[in-house]
Amino acid sequence: MMQEHTSFLLVVLPLIFAPITAVLPRGRLPWLATLIVTLTCAVLAGMQLLAVIDGGVISYELGGWAPPWGIEYRIDALNAFMALIVAVIAVITLPYALLSVEKEIPEHQTPLFYSAFLLCLTGLLGITQTGDIFNLFVFLEISSLSSYALISTGRKRQAQTSAYQYLVMGTIGATFFLIGVGLIYSVTGTLNMMDLAARLPEVADQRTTHTGFAFIMIGFALKLAMFPLHLWLPNAYTYAPSVITVFLAATATKVAVYVMLRVLFTVFPADFVSATPTDELFILSGLAGILITSVYAAYQTNVKRLLAYSSVAQIGYMVLGIGLASTLSVTASIVHLFNHALMKGALFMAVGAIIYRIGGCHIDEIRGLGRHMPWTFGAIVIGGLSLIGVPGTAGFISKWYLVVAALEQQMWLVVAVILAGSLIAVVYVGKVLEALYFKSPADDMPAVKEAPLLLLVPTWALVLANVYFGLDTDFSVGMAGRAVEALGVSAK
Amino acid sequence: MSAEQLMMLTLLLPLLGGVGVVVTGRFPDLRETVTLITASATAVLVLMIASRFLNGEIFFFSLGEPVPGIAIAFEIEASGMIFALVAGLLWIVTSIYAIGYMRGHKEENLTRFFTAFAVAISCALGIAFSANLFTLFLFYELLTLSTYPLVAHSGTAEARRGGRIYLGLLLGTSIGLFLLAIIITWLVAGTLDFQEGGILAGKFDPAWAGLLYALFLFGIGKAALMPFHRWLPAAMVAPTPVSALLHAVAVVKAGVFTLFKVTSQIFGSAYILSNDVTGMLVWAAAATILLASLVAMTKDNLKARLAYSTVSQLSYIAMGAMLASKTALIGSAMHIAMHAFSKITLFFAAGAIFVVTHKKLVSELDGLGRAMPITFGAFLIGTLSIIGLPPFGGLWSKWYLASGAVETGQLLLLGVLMISTLLNIAYLLPIPIRAFYATPTSGAHYDEIKEAPKTILLAMIITSATCILLFFYPDPLYRLASMAAGGL
Numbered sequence: 001m002m003q004e005h006t007s008f009l010l011v012v013l014p015l016i017f018a019p020i021t022a023v024l025p026r027g028r029l030p031w032l033a034t035l036i037v038t039l040t041c042a043v044l045a046g047m048q049l050l051a052v053i054d055g056g057v058i059s060y061e062l063g064g065w066a067p068p069w070g071i072e073y074r075i076d077a078l079n080a081f082m083a084l085i086v087a088v089i090a091v092i093t094l095p096y097a098l099l100s101v102e103k104e105i106p107e108h109q110t111p112l113f114y115s116a117f118l119l120c121l122t123g124l125l126g127i128t129q130t131g132d133i134f135n136l137f138v139f140l141e142i143s144s145l146s147s148y149a150l151i152s153t154g155r156k157r158q159a160q161t162s163a164y165q166y167l168v169m170g171t172i173g174a175t176f177f178l179i180g181v182g183l184i185y186s187v188t189g190t191l192n193m194m195d196l197a198a199r200l201p202e203v204a205d206q207r208t209t210h211t212g213f214a215f216i217m218i219g220f221a222l223k224l225a226m227f228p229l230h231l232w233l234p235n236a237y238t239y240a241p242s243v244i245t246v247f248l249a250a251t252a253t254k255v256a257v258y259v260m261l262r263v264l265f266t267v268f269p270a271d272f273v274s275a276t277p278t279d280e281l282f283i284l285s286g287l288a289g290i291l292i293t294s295v296y297a298a299y300q301t302n303v304k305r306l307l308a309y310s311s312v313a314q315i316g317y318m319v320l321g322i323g324l325a326s327t328l329s330v331t332a333s334i335v336h337l338f339n340h341a342l343m344k345g346a347l348f349m350a351v352g353a354i355i356y357r358i359g360g361c362h363i364d365e366i367r368g369l370g371r372h373m374p375w376t377f378g379a380i381v382i383g384g385l386s387l388i389g390v391p392g393t394a395g396f397i398s399k400w401y402l403v404v405a406a407l408e409q410q411m412w413l414v415v416a417v418i419l420a421g422s423l424i425a426v427v428y429v430g431k432v433l434e435a436l437y438f439k440s441p442a443d444d445m446p447a448v449k450e451a452p453l454l455l456l457v458p459t460w461a462l463v464l465a466n467v468y469f470g471l472d473t474d475f476s477v478g479m480a481g482r483a484v485e486a487l488g489v490s491a492k
Numbered sequence: 493m494s495a496e497q498l499m500m501l502t503l504l505l506p507l508l509g510g511v512g513v514v515v516t517g518r519f520p521d522l523r524e525t526v527t528l529i530t531a532s533a534t535a536v537l538v539l540m541i542a543s544r545f546l547n548g549e550i551f552f553f554s555l556g557e558p559v560p561g562i563a564i565a566f567e568i569e570a571s572g573m574i575f576a577l578v579a580g581l582l583w584i585v586t587s588i589y590a591i592g593y594m595r596g597h598k599e600e601n602l603t604r605f606f607t608a609f610a611v612a613i614s615c616a617l618g619i620a621f622s623a624n625l626f627t628l629f630l631f632y633e634l635l636t637l638s639t640y641p642l643v644a645h646s647g648t649a650e651a652r653r654g655g656r657i658y659l660g661l662l663l664g665t666s667i668g669l670f671l672l673a674i675i676i677t678w679l680v681a682g683t684l685d686f687q688e689g690g691i692l693a694g695k696f697d698p699a700w701a702g703l704l705y706a707l708f709l710f711g712i713g714k715a716a717l718m719p720f721h722r723w724l725p726a727a728m729v730a731p732t733p734v735s736a737l738l739h740a741v742a743v744v745k746a747g748v749f750t751l752f753k754v755t756s757q758i759f760g761s762a763y764i765l766s767n768d769v770t771g772m773l774v775w776a777a778a779a780t781i782l783l784a785s786l787v788a789m790t791k792d793n794l795k796a797r798l799a800y801s802t803v804s805q806l807s808y809i810a811m812g813a814m815l816a817s818k819t820a821l822i823g824s825a826m827h828i829a830m831h832a833f834s835k836i837t838l839f840f841a842a843g844a845i846f847v848v849t850h851k852k853l854v855s856e857l858d859g860l861g862r863a864m865p866i867t868f869g870a871f872l873i874g875t876l877s878i879i880g881l882p883p884f885g886g887l888w889s890k891w892y893l894a895s896g897a898v899e900t901g902q903l904l905l906l907g908v909l910m911i912s913t914l915l916n917i918a919y920l921l922p923i924p925i926r927a928f929y930a931t932p933t934s935g936a937h938y939d940e941i942k943e944a945p946k947t948i949l950l951a952m953i954i955t956s957a958t959c960i961l962l963f964f965y966p967d968p969l970y971r972l973a974s975m976a977a978g979g980l
Binding site: 385388389390391392397400401403404407408415419420422423426427430434437438439440470471472473477 | 555556558559564626629630633634637641644647651652655656659660663664667668671672675676678679
């Protein structure tokens, strides 16, 4: 009974608990409710993954309406993997959230804050579960609207302008997506992804299909913060509350990558996509994004902003892997998606711990802080190494696969850019570490204590995951391989 | 103890020592005791491994495969044994020295210093014992990272700048070129395991092989081949024990050792000899030998002069590897050890001078020899060994390198070696001579100056005695070197 409703429960549980949490009394109760819901979701996502891990597919008909008329939730290895990433990151974020939110969010807002968090989780999980492209739009809006609200709760006033900026850009993206879906619907008469996949080949040479495809791509490129449509991201990540930065950086863009993969490889036929300049544009965007935004990152003076720009660069690696469009390169993209969630989660958590203690993270404020907060510093060191892609960390594995995939196609320029991106990462990570450890602290700096355990434990859980998945890749690479099989990427 | 256990213990022990140093950080005497005990135990373990290895025992251990087909695995082979012996045995000597130096010079942050030092030694041993290029690369990068805090130790603007150059050049070359070369090797050969005779033979067009070799040669930045040598002089802002062990022994020898392994066990010396893969590249090493010596002559700062001398000497080893004949490889492998003992003696002496007199410049040392006879005596021995005169160990490696050049018909390279020897004499020998015989400048008096602290003297005496010992008793080293060069 439970088994078959898993995918539905994953979406409905947080949706039901969101309004309940909003009316709970202030204090720690809303947090506890959220924790329990996310824990349950993580367990459900784990069970779901076990059920499809051997290549099976779960099809769930919402309300008993058979597809393609009703909404279908269609779970294969890729969805299940994505849902697990989102849910597990949410679980790891929550213990961290307790203290961080108490410090950064006014007490009367906390029930609403957790309610919006649950809605955001609903949206993200929903996107991963649904097999219906219009339903996907609905979940996209749920997650987007709630994340605008969450970002605007940041302590600085700029949080509101950056939430607004994100709102404008995000709405444009969502509208584009919706226009695209509408156009596709007008030629195929269906919204179910599998059904679309069956019908699109017939109408592949119609101009409407091409236009619809372009709208969908651009719409999601905006949500994905694909270079050069990334302008909303640095502000949003910089001014959002620490917890939200961690959560969004580790999940939101990843889910957008998932949608890209789904649309490119499942919904639209392979020869349709390869007849368009999509691959070339993806490669171009990836290369430019890696180089340009990495350099931007190196010039930032706010650590959160620096990491935000680095996120855009890392998205460039995933986009690049999609553009290369071989089995290996898409595997590399998915592995990097997973690994990047781990490293950026860890890094933003560590920076959040610094903000918890000193209230800011400007490069001049954090001088010499590494000596007072050794564990936080250690987390930034290992997270940073993973970001650079030093062997023994998760970051190395994904870059290794990506470089091998590029070499397989003799793309020397791509290889050069990937390695150059790592080198620029050395510069910006080095800049943070040097400030933390080797610069002498400002004279008026008050004595700072190490961050509380409740912040350190989740941070270090992710840090250790970075090392673990750098040494044992059975799970990460294995899952990515199965996901690529499920996607049916044609061998190139 | 089984072979695997012994090897793992040797790799882990310095790390455990590092943890011990952190734990006992608040009690300086206890902390230093932990360092000494760990270092001695490591030396004993390395010696045990060496004796069992020479008896034919096989050491192999695999930790698992992060990427299918690429394992984190360790295996001991003769050239790695030489490197491990050098690093393992000199650690204890340097620790003795470092305690005297760091306390005598009133340095701060000693817990961090000794911890990073222990981690670096563990990484060096990891490099020595690597069974494939991937494992080697892993420890190669960790060695760079763990030595960065040592370079930037004092935290001054100059030290941070040196640290940036150090990290930038070493990580830059390794990620930009070395990693690329490794990945290409993997795609071509389908494996990264070190194998006798190489893994690339017959799988690669010789012209491309030359390019790939160039990627390795310049990508292994720790070998300090020009134009990627700038990190080594930059690293001299570190405290002298760091310059002595890491930047004359562990880090730079890790570089040339890697080059040696790539030559003999990835390409295979037969492949290199038959296709002349390195025909042009060997001149990069020859140029570095001469140019670095010439630069060394212009340096008045003693440590900078020694650093450029190291750059030059490293290219001896690189050149020997690239000549790839058996004699040249023997010379190359032996020079790893010979240069280590000579150069560390020179750095020890430079540090002793600095602790006692705070003098850094060569031109200030006139007449100091009579006040510090042991220090300058050790310096003289180190100098003579570097030059390659009997009765000092440096003779043997130079002998085999020169024979290797003759054997392969590269008489021009022989000329390079001989000119370099003359240059060595010109920039090193005047230092002890002027210290003993010249009159102090501007009427300075050195009556009040005494010898350095006893631990410093002890360390210098041990290393300079070893330089002499290795002349009379080079046999174990020779045996290992000829095994490394492909069988006795």
